[in-house]
Amino acid sequence: MLHLSSWEIGPIFRAMTRNKVGAVLIALQVAVTMCIIVNAVHILMERTMQMARDSGIDEANSFYLSSTGFADDFNDQVVIQTDLDAIRALPGVIDAMQINAIPISGGGWSMGLQTQPGAEFEGVGTAVYMVDDHVLNTLDLELIAGEAFKPSDIRWRQRSQRDWPAEIIITRALAENLFPEQSYQDTVGKTLYINDDEPVIVKGIIDKLQAPWVGWERLENAMLSPEQTLFSSSTYFIRTEPGRLDELMPAVEQMLADSNKGRVVRGLRSMQETRDRTYRRDQAMIKILTTVMITLTLVTALGIVGLASFNVNRRRKQIGTRRALGASQVSVLRYFMLENFLISSMGVILGAVLTVGLNIYLVQSLGLTKLHWWLIPVGMLTLWLVGQLAVLGPARRAAATSPAIATRTV
Amino acid sequence: MLNMQNVTKIFRTDLVETRALSDFNLHVKEGEFVTVTGPSGSGKTTFLNIAGLLESFDDGVYDLDGENVRHLNDTQRSRLRNEKIGFIFQSFNLIPDLDLFDNVDVPLRYRGFNGSERKRRIERCLELVGLANRMKHLPAQLSGGQQQRVAIARALAGEPRFLLADEPTGNLDSKMAHSVMQLLKDINDEGTTIVMVTHDPSLAREAKRNIFVKDGKVSDVTHISASAPEPIASISASGARHV
Ligand SMILES: Nc1ncnc2c1ncn2[C@@H]1O[C@H](COP(=O)(O)OP(=O)(O)OP(=O)(O)O)[C@@H](O)[C@H]1O
Numbered sequence: 027m028l029h030l031s032s033w034e035i036g037p038i039f040r041a042m043t044r045n046k047v048g049a050v051l052i053a054l055q056v057a058v059t060m061c062i063i064v065n066a067v068h069i070l071m072e073r074t075m076q077m078a079r080d081s082g083i084d085e086a087n088s089f090y091l092s093s094t095g096f097a098d099d100f101n102d103q104v105v106i107q108t109d110l111d112a113i114r115a116l117p118g119v120i121d122a123m124q125i126n127a128i129p130i131s132g133g134g135w136s137m138g139l140q141t142q143p144g145a146e147f148e149g150v151g152t153a154v155y156m157v158d159d160h161v162l163n164t165l166d167l168e169l170i171a172g173e174a175f176k177p178s179d180i181r182w183r184q185r186s187q188r189d190w191p192a193e194i195i196i197t198r199a200l201a202e203n204l205f206p207e208q209s210y211q212d213t214v215g216k217t218l219y220i221n222d223d224e225p226v227i228v229k230g231i232i233d234k235l236q237a238p239w240v241g242w243e244r245l246e247n248a249m250l251s252p253e254q255t256l257f258s259s260s261t262y263f264i265r266t267e268p269g270r271l272d273e274l275m276p277a278v279e280q281m282l283a284d285s286n287k288g289r290v291v292r293g294l295r296s297m298q299e300t301r302d303r304t305y306r307r308d309q310a311m312i313k314i315l316t317t318v319m320i321t322l323t324l325v326t327a328l329g330i331v332g333l334a335s336f337n338v339n340r341r342r343k344q345i346g347t348r349r350a351l352g353a354s355q356v357s358v359l360r361y362f363m364l365e366n367f368l369i370s371s372m373g374v375i376l377g378a379v380l381t382v383g384l385n386i387y388l389v390q391s392l393g394l395t396k397l398h399w400w401l402i403p404v405g406m407l408t409l410w411l412v413g414q415l416a417v418l419g420p421a422r423r424a425a426a427t428s429p430a431i432a433t434r435t436v
Numbered sequence: 437m438l439n440m441q442n443v444t445k446i447f448r449t450d451l452v453e454t455r456a457l458s459d460f461n462l463h464v465k466e467g468e469f470v471t472v473t474g475p476s477g478s479g480k481t482t483f484l485n486i487a488g489l490l491e492s493f494d495d496g497v498y499d500l501d502g503e504n505v506r507h508l509n510d511t512q513r514s515r516l517r518n519e520k521i522g523f524i525f526q527s528f529n530l531i532p533d534l535d536l537f538d539n540v541d542v543p544l545r546y547r548g549f550n551g552s553e554r555k556r557r558i559e560r561c562l563e564l565v566g567l568a569n570r571m572k573h574l575p576a577q578l579s580g581g582q583q584q585r586v587a588i589a590r591a592l593a594g595e596p597r598f599l600l601a602d603e604p605t606g607n608l609d610s611k612m613a614h615s616v617m618q619l620l621k622d623i624n625d626e627g628t629t630i631v632m633v634t635h636d637p638s639l640a641r642e643a644k645r646n647i648f649v650k651d652g653k654v655s656d657v658t659h660i661s662a663s664a665p666e667p668i669a670s671i672s673a674s675g676a677r678h679v
């Protein structure tokens with residue numbers, strides 16, 4: 027029963043070439059489906075991986091809000107200091123600080139740092155976070171070389187001020203971008219130049235901190251500048267103990283609003299929400315692609331069911347005849363499964379070519395990354411499987427055909 | 437070879453019960469050529485289908501080649517059909533998308549023969565029916581008589597002991613019908629047992645024995661002796677004689 031000859035691959039193939047319209051259409055459908063599904067999965071994986079990148083901070087337990095003074099007698103410096111003392115004193119708050127921009131939020135400061143002075147040298151882009159000596163604890167950052175800021179390092183920055191503090195802390199990624207030849211530890215103590223020739227010294231290196239712009243290729247280039255801003259609006263960043271966020275967010279907002287009537291408190295938002303907003307389009311894209319993939323697979327499966335059912339009905343007499351000539355039910359089942367397998371095979375081979383083609387196009391026109399090679403065999407296997415599952419029903423109906431059909435139908 | 441005792445077949449639908457065969461008795465010996473005639477609806481095809489294991493029956497005993505087939509499962513029946521029985525159908529039942537070679541190949545593949553064995557048998561059988569030079573043709577490119585010859589080649593390829601034919605000449609003109617009949621007679625002379633249903637009395641008369649079926653029963657048996665064909669020839673309406 028397991029003789030290869032009884033598998034009828036040759037005759038099935040030859041019969042198909044004499045009746046090819048349906049088979050070719052299904053093979054094309056399989057090819058297009060595979061091409062789109064594999065590329066969609068690739069995009070999904072890429073997006074998911076981007077979204078899964080660690081921002082470096084304790085997102086789950088962090089939030090921020092801003093305070094804008096409007097009263098004539100409003101003294102930013104005093105209010106900020108009072109606010110921060112009050113927030114840090116709240117039970118459940120791990121730490122808090124003032125910051126000029128929120129990581130992964132989409133808006134912030136950037137500038138160029140260069141290793142040699144002079145307008146003729148290219149700078150390396152970096153995000154700039156203006157923070158105080160509470161930064162490591164508030165953002166949950168790890169200092170992996172050098173020293174942290176001391177309270178005495180922190181200065182006040184006026185709105186129109188152009189100069190920079192003497193020392194900064196940078197991320198490891200930025201250190202490696204600036205000095206690709208050296209290990210990041212050796213960057214500590216090095217002098218960098220801002221605005222072509224203003225020197226700053228690297229005081230320490232932190233493990234990781236993302237910039238505000240998630241689409242930026244140098245997302246992990248960030249520097250910490252030890253200063254508190256005296257701008258029209260101050261943003262406070264607060265880290266809570268696990269599980270205390272929901273209760274502390276309204277509490278802090280209320281406390282600030284009550285403590286000083288000469289200002290407005292707004293923009294209360296958790297880091298979780300910030301992340302959701304930043305990646306909202308990617309989330310939507312993932313939903314759309316998933317829907318497209320499922321729909322396309324279903325449509326293809328239905329096409330296969332349709333063609334197979336049509337073939338089973340059209341060949342009822344032929345099936346009866348085959349049964350009369352000695353085909354067992356298994357032989358008939360196998361006939362239709364094999365026929366589908368051959369059609370799918372043509373489909374997935376063409377599909378593999380189309381898939382690579384579409385990927386090359388997407389890489390060139392939309393800057394997508396190159397496909398992982400193993401997605402192709404996985405896609406082929408998936409469509410083979412979909413085909414076999416789809417054809418199972420019609421094939422079983424074919425197998426149940428009575429051999430008496432051979433003599434009973436004209 | 438084939439032995440049926442009190443075989444009964446009832447077709448049941450929601451509304452009616454049809455007794456297609458009732459207490460059907462027949463014994464066909466090895467090497468016989470039996471023709472089956474009878475009015476339309478009398479049960480000839482039903483008998484042939486049961487004999488060929490295409491259909492089950494409700495009551496009675498049927499021994500094929502000494503084996504009681506009543507309780508065989510589908511796989512065993514398929515196997516017996518494949519190995520012992522050759523079928524010839526009124527409308528030829530060739531597979532339209534396969535050339536003659538592949539058509540004759542169909543039962544041989546189910547048998548599990550290897551490629552060279554199948555090729556040898558296909559070529560020999562197509563040779564036998566005079567169509568060896570048309571192997572790559574499709575059925576639609578042949579005349580009805582030629583198609584039936586291919587069907588006969590297909591039935592013979594597995595070297596069955598037993599050939600069943602349901603009105604094999606029903607779709608052919610009388611000239612082609614007689615040449616097909618001659619082919620069957622030659623095959624029978626080689627030792628293959630043949631049971632053939634026909635509406636044509638002149639063909640029925642050419643066999644060794646003719647049974648007449650009426651209302652699902654064998655109602656009359658005529659033994660035909662090759663030496664004395666005259667009495668039968670006289671009742672043949674057409675009077676056509678095969679040369
Ligand atoms: N599948 C079926 N379901 C119900 N009744 C059936 C079925 N097949 C045959 N019959 C009935 O069984 C009886 C015998 O039919 P059968 O086909 O054997 O006759 P027949 O002698 O071959 O007739 P014909 O010369 O017209 O071919 C008929 O009354 C027929 O209507």
Ligand SMILES: [Mg+2]
Nearest residue numbers: 480481482602
């Ligand atoms: Mg009939």
